[in-house]
Amino acid sequence: MNELVASPFAGTRNAVADTAGARQDQSRELAETQVKYLMAQQFPRDEIANTDKILNAFTRPTLAEQSQYQFSRGGSDISGPSIRAAEAMAQHWGNIEQGFRERSRGVDGKGVPFSEVEAFCVDLESRTSKRLQFIVKHWRDTRQGGYQIKEERDIYELIANQAQRRVRACILALIPGDVIDAAMQQAEVTLKAKADTSPEAIQKIVAAFEPFGVTKEHIEKRIQRRLDAIQPAQVVSLKRIYASLRDGMSSPSEWFDMDEAAQAGATTTLKDITEKAAAKKASNKKAQTQTEFDQTPQQNPNVEAMIGRINSCTDTDVLDIVADEIRDYEGDDLKRLEDAYRARRAELEAQ
Known part of the structure; x- marks a missing residue:
């Protein structure tokens, strides 16, 4: 008589905990997801009307000033929609769910804790999605070295800061490119129309760059003219450079001809200013x-x-x-x- 060999998968069916609470959470999450997709199908977006809403949103000067970042790479200036612009476009485009979540935590080979994070954006109407997974170490680098972050609030702020750029990339991957280009053109028109070249506004610009070690002379050398003769387009460019320095996407030496002493004493980001304070x-x-x-x-x-x-x-x-x-x-x-x-x-x- 032939003898049966025991299945190698025997006994593994109940290996995963299957509690009433887990089943309830899964059922609730599944029901919420189904409702979101069903509502998106019943109330599809009006692309023409929603595009008009996006363009109208970028006529606001406050949003237009925050709408683009700029940094230097390979001798050329690169600019693009900021996270604030991406969030505004996703809000008015409709039927989009975006954000980030912390999936798990662990410890690397050097004993430094880390979090596995996922940024995502889902188009509920077309059922397409964009997801990016990345690792965030619970570590903060400083000029004097680095240290491990232990407070939960600090860990969350670090993760949120790292996740914002990924969320922006996910949003921009799902919104049509021509809609994004039209929104950025509208922001450009708004900024040029609202650019303030008064002496008071110029003094505010100079004061804003001071914490980064950038002086009036540095700015005048970049724009190739005196500040009292600055053009609206140059004001817009300086505001983008300030946003890039503030967010830590570039350093002052990438934009201005700074000597080594000034560069060594300059603060590169507002985070450094906060840490020094x-x-x-x-x-x-x-x-x-x-x-x-x-x-x-x-x-x-x-x-x-x-x-x-x-x-x-x-x-x-x-x-x-x-x-x-x-x-x-x-x-x-x-x-x-x-x-x-x-x-x-x-x-x-x-x-």
């Missing part, structure tokens, strides 16, 4: 006596750093960009940041 405050706090420390309520260092960024803003438009990050806070921290924002905005408007 936080380090200075931490040093001053450590110098306090134990009695003063006990009498003073401890503050969240992230909130203190954010308040420092708010107070360092020299323009209401830049202030609004920085204030967009306030929504990540809550409770007393949120109240303090809102108070700092209103106070700084009142000061700038009174100038």
